Amino acid sequence: MELAEQIDDSTFCTMNDKAPTRVMGTCNSSPDNIIASGGLINSLTWRPILTLASDHLPIIISIEKPPDFVSVDNRTFSNFNKANWVGFTESTESTFNALPIHPNVCGGERRFRKVIAAATARFIPAGRIAEIRPNFPAEAAADPGDPQIRDLN
Structure with missing residues (x-):
């Protein structure tokens, strides 16, 4: 019952x-x-698969991407302009x-x-x-680390 209330x-x-x-x-x-975010719920399907090995059935969850999404290279970007260089220096110097x-x-x-590596992270x-979503304004994209995300949710 408590889980259902938390989900609600x-x-x-x-x-x-x-x-x-x-x-x-x-x-x-x-x-x-099976729990998913409200934004994904219409793109997901799930189904248990009958097997002979166990009484618990494996569950296959599939997601279908919207047609306007375009895949990009799997690259990590570092934003050196927003780096906290004072904190980085103090942390590395004190640790060393x-x-x-x-x-x-x-x-x-x-x-x-x-x-x-620890200081970089x-x-x-x-x-x-x-x-990426074509024609989607960059200003509308939220930084997942932004502390305001919790308040907005």
């Missing part, structure tokens, strides 16, 4: 219908919940100063890369554009 209070929907996802003798039930000197070059280089915005 959110922007998500359930996809379950009367199709059973567990078959045991003459008892059929649907203990599995706290580390003991490693006895060999390979281990030291590995630690160096880990410190730089924290202070330099990055992401990828998985799908």
Whole structure:
């Protein structure tokens, strides 16, 4: 009951219908919940697949992309203009100063890369554009990391 209330209070929907996802003798039930965002619900289909190996049926979920979506290369973009260079510098310097000197070059280089990678992930915005929509204004696209997203939802 609590799960149903949480789903009702959110922007998500359930996809379950009367199709059973567990078959045991003459008892059929649907203990599995398929939940999707409201924006995707009309593009998704799901169906349990009958198998002989288990009483829990595998579920196939398919998504059909809208025809106006265009795929782009799977590349990550770093936004160095929006990087917090002061935070990056302070974080790396304090971490480097706290580390003991490693006895060999390979281990030291590995630690160096880990410190730089952690600071990069924290202070330099990055992401990828998985799908683009032609004629969709860039101003309308939201940054998923924007703190206002939670308020808007």
